[in-house]
Amino acid sequence: MMKKSILFVIALLFTTTAFSQNVIQLFNSANDFFKVLQEEKFTDAHAFFDDTLKTKLTEDNLKKLWFDIGTKFGKPETFDAIQSKAQGEFFAVTVEGKFANGEQNFILGFNKAQKIVGIFLAPPKNSVAYAKPLYADTNLYREKQVYIGAANRQLAAIITTPKSVKNFPMVVFVHGSGPSDMDETVGTNKPFKDLAGGLASKGIGSIRYVKRTLIYPNEFSKPYTVKEEVLNDVALAVASAKAVPGANIKSIYVFGHSLGGMLAPKIAAASPDVAGIILAAAPARKLSDIIADQNKYMFDLSKDTTAENKKYLNDAIKLIDKSRITQFGTTIKPDSVILGLPAKYWIDLNTYNQVTTAKSLTKKIYVLQGGNDFQVSKTDFDLWNTALSKKKNVTLKFYPDLNHLLSPQTEKGSMAQYQTPVNVSETLVNDLSTWIKAK
DSSP, rough: GGOOOOHHHHHHTOOOOOOOOOOHHHHHHHHHHHHHHTOOOHHHHTTTTTTTHHHHHHHHHHHHHHHHHHHHSSSSSEEEEEEEETTTTTEEEEEEETTTTTTOOOOOOOOTOOOEEEEEEOOOOOOOOEEEEEEEEGGGGGEEEEEEEEEGGOOOEEEEEETTOSEEEEEEEEEEOOOOOOOOTTTOHHOOOOOOHHHHHHEEEEEEEOOHHHHHGGGGHHHHHHHHIIIHHHHHHHHHHHHHEEEEEEEEEEEEHHHHHHHHHHHHHHHHTTTEEEEEEEOOOOOHHHHHHHHHHHHHHHTTTOOHHHHHHHHHHHHHHHOOOOSOOOOOOOOOOOEEEEEEHHHHTTTTTTTHHTTOOOSSEEEEEEEEOOOHHHHHHHHHHHHHTTTTTTEEEEEEETTSSBBBBBOHHHHHHGSSSOOOOOHHHHHHHHHHHHO
16 A cells, blocks of 8 residues: 555655645544544544545555554554645645554645545654764864845855865755755755765855745745746845855856756856856756656556556556646646646746756756666756767766765665665765866
């Protein structure tokens, strides 16, 4: 059951919009659901599901799942809803479960009708905390917290500057899809924090900031595009980077990761202050293609080739195909929601060609891709390579061992890989430093 909920899991990486929901009611519903499970009232528990989940997870399946969990963790003791998060058209509620022989957290996906649309086992808590990389020498740089933007809409940011260096380059970090903190924390990994420390140790400053969708989700209750989600704040960050004492205003670089990399050519085309861009794990295709690939990858990874699971994948692909729109129609309005994002967002993104935009640039471009990245693939790197390899202002490099978070790995793996802290590749940090400093 867990492995079949492919689309919902992947959608969590991309959705940013929210709907009005009574969180207390959701918490109560989540707690009540586990209460009836504890009492082994499986018919009552099954009634919490929406119609689609009822057919996919029968009452007998639910009963078996519950007993399997009991076999592994022992007698269930307490369940408490501890966190809720808007995920597009859904609300994800985390429930802390304590059993006689251990703990297991659950994530319940609720729809607008407060019916459960998905149940997921949360990844185990990792006892290994984040540790700064060895290549980040804190004796060589300083960090300062600042704010960017208007007073009532400001974003916390950190400016990292090298000590004893004059006229240093500055890098502006731009996040991937979905809400994110300034370190771009995923699981126990902090790619932007690693990069900032690594580059600063080599004489390069940076600014990283909290993504707007994390702090001000209510701003995104109406139709929006990447301008409101990303581009406006990048412009503020670039202006802040230019104002840093000691910074070389002619050496401002934008490091775009994933969606940020996809948008980097657009950012560079609109900003004369940007000297160059770094496209890290950047899609060369449409976002819809990327999400479809991820779903197919998760399907293959599940090794579940039953007709039911194949149908689930086919249904997911059909839903993803609805995001390929390029204009509004009789049934598609600006506030129509597709995969948790407004139609206006999809049309804006689908009518933008990042490869064509990059080809027109004369600024420095560095395109990098990891071979163990299951979210963006070598297919995209090959498209960038075909389009840009003959341009003198472009450097392209494929790193066979890097994953989507730019850390060295032995395999592609899955989302579970992100729960183990592995710092951004030192080789990559060295390569970026050399490229940024090169004339």
